[in-house]
Amino acid sequence: MSHPRPLHCAPVELRQIETNGICANVAVAGSGPAVVLLHGFPHTWRLWSEIIGPLSARYRVIAPDLRGFGATSRASDGYDAGTLAADIAGILDALGEPTAAVVAIDAGTPVAVLLALRYPDLVRRLVVMEALVGTLPGAEDFLVAGPPWWFGFHSVPGLAETVLLGHEARYIAWFLATGTRGRGVREDIHDAFIDAYTGADALRCAFSYYRALPTSAHQIDQAVATHRLTTPTLAIGAHPVGNALERQLRPIADDLTGHVIPDCGHIIPLDRPQELLSLVMPFLAGEQTA
Structure with a gap:
């Protein structure tokens, strides 16, 4: 399947930023209020290739390679959600x-x-997709046959990493x-992801x-025991997670919209980028999306 390149191509600057004991590779584009994009597995910042351009017309988009992924430091430890949040x-x-909207999928969601x-004063708005958040109640139907x-x-x-070496x-x-439910991704992104996950240390x-x-x-359980999620939040599902994430967040969130x-496959930003933008853009602007 051929995948056309995005119509909106804002210039993207790759920056190396020291944070929390690592050097993070961060894609930055556009100007305006900050929007942070957090990828999952097996992605890098290029997961957002179809999204960065349209967002950067209104926002300063900040899309890091998470700790250990892509061109960010392959740290020996620190892969828990708390350390990553500090990153x-x-x-x-x-x-x-001083503040940012945060958009996250998969491993970036927790x-x-x-x-x-x-950091409730840091996150203006929150968009989370296709993941579960710890062991919070609400995902029982999704997990009825066990986790993937x-x-x-x-x-x-x-x-x-031992079994897969040479077969990445x-x-x-x-x-x-x-x-992507068999539809696949653009060849350049496909190749970039494989390159990023090749080798024992990358795995x-x-x-x-x-x-x-x-x-x-455990960190999430501790946090929700003493804090509510006060940030306006949009939970987006597709296949296979569906509305399980929304159900997890509903009891702890003050302002939650689900869709x-x-x-649409699990990799929403590459499988259905226009549908994602049609939800995210008005939500970030503070408009009603329900």
Whole structure:
């Protein structure tokens, strides 16, 4: 399937920013109120390639490679949501941004939620997609048959990176095809993602997110025990998560809108970018999206 390049192509500057003991590779584009974009697995900042241009017409878009991913430092530890949230807070401070809207998907979602819970004055608006947040109630239907198979595979220390070494391209390609319901992604993005996840150390970093999930879940439990999610929040689902994330957030959020995009795979920003923009743009502008 051919994928046309986006019509809006704002200039993107890649910056190296010291934060919380790492050097983060950060794509920055546009001017205006800050909007931070947080990717998941198996992505880099280029997950947002179809989104950055339109957003940068109104906002200063800040899209980092998360700790251990892409061109950001392959740290030995710190893959829990709390440390990652501190990474993002440090990036915003280095860029002189006192507040930001945060848009996150997959592994970036628990980071974004914890960022909003711990730094409520920092996060103006929150958009989260296609993920679960720790072990908060509400996702029982999604988890009735257990978590997706790769969660266990990735969680065993040292196993997945050993088994997959030399087979990274086929493994990552499976996630890209499945995450777009077979439609696939642009060839240049496909190749960039595979390159970013090739090699034992790159795989170790990626799977460290899964190995830190119990710690991240505990951090979220602690945060919601004493704080509510006061930031206006938009929870977007697709296939397979659907509205499970919305159900998790509903009891702890003061201002929550939920939406499920039909016929859309897990990798929403690449599978249905225009539908995503039609939800995110008015929400960021403070308009009603429900």
